Amino acid sequence: MRNGTTLLLLTAIAVAGAAYLTLGDAGPAPAAAPALASVSDAPSALVIFPVGEKPNPEGVGMKPVAFNHLLHENRVENCESCHHTGDTAACTTCHTLEGRAEGKFVTLAQAMHSPNSARKGQGNTPQSCTSCHAKQLQRPECAGCHSIVKPARSETYCSTCHNVSGLTKGDMVAGIAGSLPDGRNAELAVDTLKTRENPVQLQPADGPYKVFIDEIADQYKASMFAHRRHVASLMERVKDNSLAAAFHNQPTTLCSTCHHYSPLKDTPPKCGSCHSQRINPANPERPQLKAAYHLLCMGCHKGMNVARPLNTSCVTCHKQSEAKPADSAAAKLGGE
Amino acid sequence: MNRRKFLTILGSAGVASALGTAKVAKAAGGTHTWPYYENSYGVLHDTTRCIGCRRCEEGCNKVNNLPGPDKPFDDLSVLDKPRRMTPNAWTVVNKYELDGKPVFRKLQCFHCNDPACASACFAKCFQKQPDGSVTYDGSQCVGCRYCMVACPFYVPSFEYDDAWDPLVQKCTFCEPRLREGKLPGCVEACPMDALTFGRRSDLIKVARARIKANPDKYADYIYGEWDAGGTAWMVLVPAVPAEHSLAETGHEFRALGLDTHLGNRPMGELTAGALGAVPMIVAFWPVLFGGAYAISKRREAMHKAETETIIRDAREDMANVMDAAVRKIAETQGPGVADTARQAMADALRTREETCANRGHHGEDK
Numbered sequence: 001m002r003n004g005t006t007l008l009l010l011t012a013i014a015v016a017g018a019a020y021l022t023l024g025d026a027g028p029a030p031a032a033a034p035a036l037a038s039v040s041d042a043p044s045a046l047v048i049f050p051v052g053e054k055p056n057p058e059g060v061g062m063k064p065v066a067f068n069h070l071l072h073e074n075r076v077e078n079c080e081s082c083h084h085t086g087d088t089a090a091c092t093t094c095h096t097l098e099g100r101a102e103g104k105f106v107t108l109a110q111a112m113h114s115p116n117s118a119r120k121g122q123g124n125t126p127q128s129c130t131s132c133h134a135k136q137l138q139r140p141e142c143a144g145c146h147s148i149v150k151p152a153r154s155e156t157y158c159s160t161c162h163n164v165s166g167l168t169k170g171d172m173v174a175g176i177a178g179s180l181p182d183g184r185n186a187e188l189a190v191d192t193l194k195t196r197e198n199p200v201q202l203q204p205a206d207g208p209y210k211v212f213i214d215e216i217a218d219q220y221k222a223s224m225f226a227h228r229r230h231v232a233s234l235m236e237r238v239k240d241n242s243l244a245a246a247f248h249n250q251p252t253t254l255c256s257t258c259h260h261y262s263p264l265k266d267t268p269p270k271c272g273s274c275h276s277q278r279i280n281p282a283n284p285e286r287p288q289l290k291a292a293y294h295l296l297c298m299g300c301h302k303g304m305n306v307a308r309p310l311n312t313s314c315v316t317c318h319k320q321s322e323a324k325p326a327d328s329a330a331a332k333l334g335g336e
Numbered sequence: 337m338n339r340r341k342f343l344t345i346l347g348s349a350g351v352a353s354a355l356g357t358a359k360v361a362k363a364a365g366g367t368h369t370w371p372y373y374e375n376s377y378g379v380l381h382d383t384t385r386c387i388g389c390r391r392c393e394e395g396c397n398k399v400n401n402l403p404g405p406d407k408p409f410d411d412l413s414v415l416d417k418p419r420r421m422t423p424n425a426w427t428v429v430n431k432y433e434l435d436g437k438p439v440f441r442k443l444q445c446f447h448c449n450d451p452a453c454a455s456a457c458f459a460k461c462f463q464k465q466p467d468g469s470v471t472y473d474g475s476q477c478v479g480c481r482y483c484m485v486a487c488p489f490y491v492p493s494f495e496y497d498d499a500w501d502p503l504v505q506k507c508t509f510c511e512p513r514l515r516e517g518k519l520p521g522c523v524e525a526c527p528m529d530a531l532t533f534g535r536r537s538d539l540i541k542v543a544r545a546r547i548k549a550n551p552d553k554y555a556d557y558i559y560g561e562w563d564a565g566g567t568a569w570m571v572l573v574p575a576v577p578a579e580h581s582l583a584e585t586g587h588e589f590r591a592l593g594l595d596t597h598l599g600n601r602p603m604g605e606l607t608a609g610a611l612g613a614v615p616m617i618v619a620f621w622p623v624l625f626g627g628a629y630a631i632s633k634r635r636e637a638m639h640k641a642e643t644e645t646i647i648r649d650a651r652e653d654m655a656n657v658m659d660a661a662v663r664k665i666a667e668t669q670g671p672g673v674a675d676t677a678r679q680a681m682a683d684a685l686r687t688r689e690e691t692c693a694n695r696g697h698h699g700e701d702k
Contacts, residue, residue, distance in 0.1 A: 279534075284532065284534040284538055285542045287529045288529055290527055291385075291526070294528050295528060295529065298387065312412055314389075
């Protein structure tokens with residue numbers, strides 16, 4: 001499989017994919033994508049304010065969310081997916097900061113972020129932004145990384161959605177009170193979505209072409225890891241995914257599944273910097289180096305339903321050492 | 337010593353020994369092993385990581401110098417059938433199906449905190465060591481295989497094909513290697529860190545941290561933390577999504593061959609009360625029955641002596657009366673008549689005694 005022709009072919013595909021990505025990414029925000037047509041008479045974009053009933057003359061609150069309604073209504077099954085009562089009223093009609101009887105005292109924050117809702121016996125089970133987005137992570141193209149890592153709930157994570165720009169104090173006060181005119185609301189939302197720019201991810205060519213993993217080569221020879229091919233393949237799969245584009249909000253986000261726990265940069269430390277070859281009593285939870293490689297490779301392949309190579313087919317990734325007898329029972333086990 | 341005194345002594349001795357037995361039973365269960373085994377070692381087996389490569393079997397075979405396997409270790413077709421430990425394979429990997437996906441689990445001795453095998457063995461072959469391992473010393477083994485019956489995990493195996501000195505074989509936790517500061521053979525061979533070695537107390541924290549970090553991935557339970565009174569080897573199993581899980585709780589454990597009915601108390605505790613009474617019985621039954629025998633014997637002797645005294649007194653009385661009567665007859669009617677009368681009275685008495693004795697004899701027969 002790993003002969004020159006295949007590699008050349010794959011590299012060509014990767015380069016083509018990368019080139020396509022680079023060229024295709026220059027367009028404006030998805031709000032302006034011409035392919036989308038509204039199926040309702042709802043505004044194509046709107047700002048969701050932290051509506052509350054307590055007096056708030058200073059307009060203090062979480063930064064509002066510029067919500068691309070047009071994009072989302074084309075992604076979900078039907079209006080009831082979000083408007084769970086069947087009434088297409090704004091979320092903040094029933095769910096406010098403090099909660100209202102109409103919304104069964106489910107607060108706005110809960111309605112938007114609850115990771116899961118108890119299944120309703122009758123009718124539609126509500127879903128939040130977060131729970132629906134989390135469900136998308138189970139797609140094979142996402143599940144490779146997302147079955148291994150859980151994105152840090154940092155400031156950049158929140159600001160992916162809580163990002164409205166050009167907001168004045170007057171707008172905020174009016175928005176919280178629920179009295180901002182629809183026209184101004186839509187204007188703010190469209191302006192925010194149009195000016196939003198997703199960072200350009202590091203490209204496959206920015207990383208090494210091949211990596212030879214030979215630190216613990218013993219019973220088996222070094223493993224040739226086609227670094228560029230793997231990065232290109234991952235990027236290719238999510239290139240049309242606007243959710244991924246929005247949340248992969250650092251140039252190095254895609255790198256951070258494998259190159260984890262260290263500050264993100266384009267020259268990450270080696271795996272062996274932290275993963276010792278023998279278990280470290282100070283960090284019993286940290287996988288040993290051999291297991292660290294296997295857990296990442298196999299974990300991602302499992303998440304993405306990559307059928308081959310089999311987990312137990314050792315010699316597909318690293319050939320048997322010639323110095324050792326072919327009989328594996330007699331071969332020295334790694335690391336002793 | 338009379339009967340009342342004896343029974344009083346016996347009663348107080350019985351109460352004292354019953355109290356002693358209760359104390360033994362209390363000590364045999366619960367937490368009597370702590371803090372003695374506070375720093376004992378264990379292994380956490382994370383079945384979500386296990387890929388069923390059989391490297392652990394190979395590692396075990398090698399470090400313990402066991403005979404070669406029936407099928408080479410890279411032949412994974414053996415996983416198609418569930419296997420058990422054998423005298424020559426102290427650990428085996430089995431494949432199970434959970435929610436339509438294959439899950440692999442390594443079987444070996446769980447090294448219980450308070451092992452059932454040790455409680456069942458009357459030759460004291462099994463010992464829970466302070467390092468956490470449960471070791472077996474076959475020098476006293478009589479081959480009764482009670483340990484195999486007692487073990488809730490079906491671990492000990494018997495050398496049935498050895499005609500002369502068959503022994504029980506099971507995983508040793510590589511206790512000799514632990515003493516040298518080395519890892520158990522299987523743990524060292526695992527390429528996925530599906531086996532994590534460490535202090536049992538640390539492993540519980542590690543397991544909890546994994547469950548917390550991935551609540552959707554792991555069933556929220558550490559098998560072996562409490563099961564069968566707690567085991568040194570513990571298992572994490574994959575969670576089944578709530579919408580797929582129609583079966584009752586714990587089915588993901590039963591699907592992996594992990595029994596969920598063992599309870600959280602050591603197996604030995606179930607029998608410690610009854611077995612603790614054995615020494616008391618051995619010590620006190622001879623006293624009890626010996627005493628009862630002595631009492632009845634003594635009563636018999638006393639009765640006999642009493643009867644004899646009465647008979648003797650009666651005989652003397654009778655002889656005196658007879659002498660008096662004979663003297664009277666001799667004075668009034670002459671010595672010849674007196675002799676005849678004495679003879680007649682003696683005959684009458686003898687006949688009377690014989691009749692009485694016969695009647696008594698018949699009475700006994702009845």
